[in-house]
Amino acid sequence: xxxxxxxxxxxxxxxxxxxxxxxxxxxxxxxxxxxxxxxxxxxxxxxxxxxxxxxxxxxxxxxxxxxxxxxxxxxxxxxxxxxxxxxxxxxxxxxxxxxxxxxxxxxxxxxxxxxxxxxxxxxxxxxxxxxxxxxxxxxxxxxxxxxxxxxxxxxxxxxxxxxxxxxxxxxxxxxxxxxxxxxxxxxxxxxxxx
Numbered sequence: 574x575x576x577x578x579x580x581x582x583x584x585x586x587x588x589x590x591x592x593x594x595x596x597x598x599x600x601x602x603x604x605x606x607x608x609x610x611x612x613x614x615x616x617x618x619x620x621x622x623x624x625x626x627x628x629x630x631x632x633x634x635x636x637x638x639x640x641x642x643x644x645x646x647x648x649x650x651x652x653x654x655x656x657x658x659x660x661x662x663x664x665x666x667x668x669x670x671x672x673x674x675x676x677x678x679x680x681x682x683x684x685x686x687x688x689x690x691x692x693x694x695x696x697x698x699x700x701x702x703x704x705x706x707x708x709x710x711x712x713x714x715x716x717x718x719x720x721x722x723x724x725x726x727x728x729x730x731x732x733x734x735x736x737x738x739x740x741x742x743x744x745x746x747x748x749x750x751x752x753x754x755x756x757x758x759x760x761x762x763x764x765x766x767x
Contacts, residue, residue, distance in 0.1 A: 582620050585610050586634050589627045594675045598628055629692065635675070636696045639667040647703040653711030658756045660707060664700070664733050665740045665752075672741050697730060704729050 578586070588610035592601040603624055607617045621627045646659050705726035711717035739745050748755060 581612065581616065582630075583634075585612060585617055585620055585627070586630050590631045590634070590675065593628065593631060598624070603627075632692045635671045636692055639664070639671060640696055640699055642667050643700060643703055647706060653707055653714060653716050654760070657704075657707050657711065657760060658753070660704065661729075661733060661756050661759075662752055665736060668737050669741045697734075701726055701730050 585606065589601070589606045592605050592609055596605075601624070603614065603617060603621075606624075606627060607614045610617070617627075621630065642663050643660060646656060646663050649656060649659075651659060705722050708717060708720070708722040708726055712719055712722065736745070740748065743749070
């Protein structure tokens with residue numbers, strides 16, 4: 574599902590992410606990335622034409638980390654309801670971890686939201702498929718009410734995206750310690766009465 578990248582390219586991306594996180598995108602040069610990765614400039618320019626391409630690769634790498642966690646959850650042996658609840662929590666936690674892990678880069682992410690959103694469109698399409706698959710599995714196993722899974726998966730995805738910034742900034746009172754119960758209440762409406 575995700576493109577595998579060479580060890581050298583991964584080393585370059587990881588070094589760039591560290592530099593972007595500590596110094597910001599604007600204060601990091603291609604030379605800095607080459608030095609931090611212990612690779613020459615020629616090697617760096619073999620993989621990337623400029624710093625914007627490196628930045629885009631860093632964002633894509635972060636998106637791949639999130640999608641890997643969500644895919645593993647979707648393929649787990651949990652029942653559909655537990656899988657859906659886990660998906661919500663994994664999504665929010667993974668996005669928060671990505672932003673937190675990237676320190677100074679966080680400001681660049683929020684400033685350059687257009688680039689982040691463009692990269693996330695691919696993630697949205699993949700995540701929409703994962704959510705819809707979980708919903709269809711729940712309907713098939715008669716754990717969820719018969720529903721339009723395409724519409725509901727879109728609503729769930731955009732609800733999650735709307736929660737990301739408040740969750741990252743911890744603007745949702747007591748959400749962290751009560752997230753299991755809150756997710757339980759949110760999804761009571763799609764569960765069939767047993």
